[in-house]
Amino acid sequence: MAEIKLCDVNYIYNKGTPYEAHALKNINLTIGEGITGIIGHTGSGKSTMVQLFNGLAKPSSGSVLLDGRDIWEKSERVREARFRAGLVMQYPEYQLFANTVYEDIAFGPRNMGLSEDEVNKRVIDAARFAKVPEGVMNRSPFDLSGGQKRRVALAGVIAMRPEFLILDEPAAGLDPGGRRSILGGIKEFGKASGTSVIVVSHSMEDMASYCDRIIVMASGKIIMDGTPAQVFSRYNELIGVGLDVPQITRVASALAEHGLDIGRDVYTVGYAAGKLSELFDK
Amino acid sequence: MKMDIAFGQYCEGNSILHRLDPRAKLIISIIYIVVLFLAKNVFTFALLTLTTMALVILSGISLRVIAGGLKPILFIALFTAIINIFFFTGDTLLVDLKIVKIYLEGLFNAGLIVLRIVLLIVSTSMFLTYTTTPLALTDGMERLLSPLAKIGVPVHDFSMMMTIALRFIPTLIEETGKIMNAQKARGADFTSGGLIKRARAIIPIIIPLFVSAFRRAGDLATAMECRCYTGGAGRTRMNVLHAKWYDFAFVLAVTALGAAVVLMNIYLPGYTVTM
Numbered sequence: 303m304a305e306i307k308l309c310d311v312n313y314i315y316n317k318g319t320p321y322e323a324h325a326l327k328n329i330n331l332t333i334g335e336g337i338t339g340i341i342g343h344t345g346s347g348k349s350t351m352v353q354l355f356n357g358l359a360k361p362s363s364g365s366v367l368l369d370g371r372d373i374w375e376k377s378e379r380v381r382e383a384r385f386r387a388g389l390v391m392q393y394p395e396y397q398l399f400a401n402t403v404y405e406d407i408a409f410g411p412r413n414m415g416l417s418e419d420e421v422n423k424r425v426i427d428a429a430r431f432a433k434v435p436e437g438v439m440n441r442s443p444f445d446l447s448g449g450q451k452r453r454v455a456l457a458g459v460i461a462m463r464p465e466f467l468i469l470d471e472p473a474a475g476l477d478p479g480g481r482r483s484i485l486g487g488i489k490e491f492g493k494a495s496g497t498s499v500i501v502v503s504h505s506m507e508d509m510a511s512y513c514d515r516i517i518v519m520a521s522g523k524i525i526m527d528g529t530p531a532q533v534f535s536r537y538n539e540l541i542g543v544g545l546d547v548p549q550i551t552r553v554a555s556a557l558a559e560h561g562l563d564i565g566r567d568v569y570t571v572g573y574a575a576g577k578l579s580e581l582f583d584k
Numbered sequence: 585m586k587m588d589i590a591f592g593q594y595c596e597g598n599s600i601l602h603r604l605d606p607r608a609k610l611i612i613s614i615i616y617i618v619v620l621f622l623a624k625n626v627f628t629f630a631l632l633t634l635t636t637m638a639l640v641i642l643s644g645i646s647l648r649v650i651a652g653g654l655k656p657i658l659f660i661a662l663f664t665a666i667i668n669i670f671f672f673t674g675d676t677l678l679v680d681l682k683i684v685k686i687y688l689e690g691l692f693n694a695g696l697i698v699l700r701i702v703l704l705i706v707s708t709s710m711f712l713t714y715t716t717t718p719l720a721l722t723d724g725m726e727r728l729l730s731p732l733a734k735i736g737v738p739v740h741d742f743s744m745m746m747t748i749a750l751r752f753i754p755t756l757i758e759e760t761g762k763i764m765n766a767q768k769a770r771g772a773d774f775t776s777g778g779l780i781k782r783a784r785a786i787i788p789i790i791i792p793l794f795v796s797a798f799r800r801a802g803d804l805a806t807a808m809e810c811r812c813y814t815g816g817a818g819r820t821r822m823n824v825l826h827a828k829w830y831d832f833a834f835v836l837a838v839t840a841l842g843a844a845v846v847l848m849n850i851y852l853p854g855y856t857v858t859m
Binding site for chain 2: 353356384385388389391394397398399400409410413414444458459
């Protein structure tokens with residue numbers, strides 16, 4: 303099982319200038335299988351951290367280990383890390399460029415130097431996973447709708463068959479149906495292919511329903527790390543760092559204040575409904 | 585992403601040079617450039633070096649910043665110097681290498697020409713780049729050129745175009761960084777390979793960049809129309825430029841400097857630069 307490890311990582315922007323900013327402070331973290339969510343306020347360092355995972359950014363100090371090997375050990379081999387830890391940036395639809403959807407998805411695998419047969423296989427697989435309709439493969443990516451473009455961009459990274467799929471706000475700007483479909487698709491893909499998934503988001507609802515583990519960041523540090531139940535039960539601390547909790551957690555918290563305690567670790571509507579009907583039955 | 589661009593080097597400050605009206609600064613810069621080219625002998629160059637140094641002191645901008653600004657012209661300065669040293673024929677032969685001969689006059693000429701280039705860059709950047717925001721500059725330019733509108737030149741439109749272009753430079757640089765990162769994440773390699781391979785590697789950056797630039801342009805046009813923008817006619821300004829006494833004083837002083845240089849050229853001959 304693949305594993306990404308950050309050891310004593312610090313990241314400082316514009317070091318030595320008046321604009322110096324300490325974005326990450328002594329981060330120690332290991333991420334393995336399952337879906338890991340990273341949440342944090344704007345400027346908490348989460349996007350910076352994501353760029354460390356695949357070597358887009360080089361830590362100012364400390365090391366990034368992929369399966370125990372420092373990805374910066376040889377700078378010229380950092381590209382390999384990018385193929386193994388596939389990053390889908392925020393609003394990835396703006397990076398599409400090729401003449402056809404097929405060509406765009408094939409960009410990553412071709413950069414890996416694979417044979418045309420293998421590229422073809424991967425493109426078709428990735429398109430299926432990302433739910434890119436077959437009929438659009440030979441159309442220009444610029445003719446598609448916003449949601450479809452995002453799927454194509456997602457397929458472009460999946461086609462590299464990374465061991466880690468890292469997504470920065472994959473559902474930003476989509477309508478609820480689009481959100482569910484893209485996040486559900488990612489979860490399905492992770493399970494089916496055994497790929498570890500890392501999702502950055504600030505939508506608590508999404509994180510609660512899709513993640514196995516949640517890491518909370520605030521001003522460059524990890525302040526919480528645990529299952530959704532563990533994290534969301536620390537309601538007051540989350541509010542304290544300017545984050546929110548899922549609406550249903552707030553409802554449960556308000557109920558508890560009024561003497562109807564269904565537990566503080568409620569974070570999905572289904573679970574809350576179960577607990578409530580238990581109470582009614584009593 | 586690190587990217588140095590020549591403009592947008594405005595240094596915050598409140599010196600007299602910062603406070604000058606951008607129109608005055610534009611006029612002064614033009615006069616100053618002309619004066620620099622009128623200067624012919626050592627005395628005039630000495631005078632202009634002094635006045636330029638005075639400008640630097642007045643502006644309060646650190647010498648390190650100014651030296652940094654001179655870096656890009658290092659090559660041009662060096663090139664002109666070498667040409668002058670090796671291909672200038674004078675009376676006093678210093679070195680004779682059969683193919684090339686170096687004359688004292690050549691060295692002298694080279695020195696003055698390099699000095700002229702340096703003064704040119706330093707003085708104009710004192711008036712324009714370092715002490716004037718790009719927006720103030722286009723504003724000043726629009727006002728200076730406004731008489732041309734009478735003969736049908738779309739002065740306002742051009743200055744609006746320039747303002748918008750300047751406004752979007754940082755945005756597009758940021759965007760380029762993001763797109764480069766996105767393509768790098770898919771294994772794009774911009775730093776290795778031959779010329780053709782590298783040129784091809786630019787395509788995945790240029791196309792998304794253009795697409796987004798057009799999208800932004802469309803959005804901006806819509807936003808401007810929503811606020812009833814119809815062009816220059818009848819438009820009032822938030823910051824109306826008012827010329828102050830020191831604006832006139834500066835223009836007069838630089839004109840006087842020009843007169844002095846012309847007189848010195850006539851009455852103090854000798855050590856003359858040829859160009």
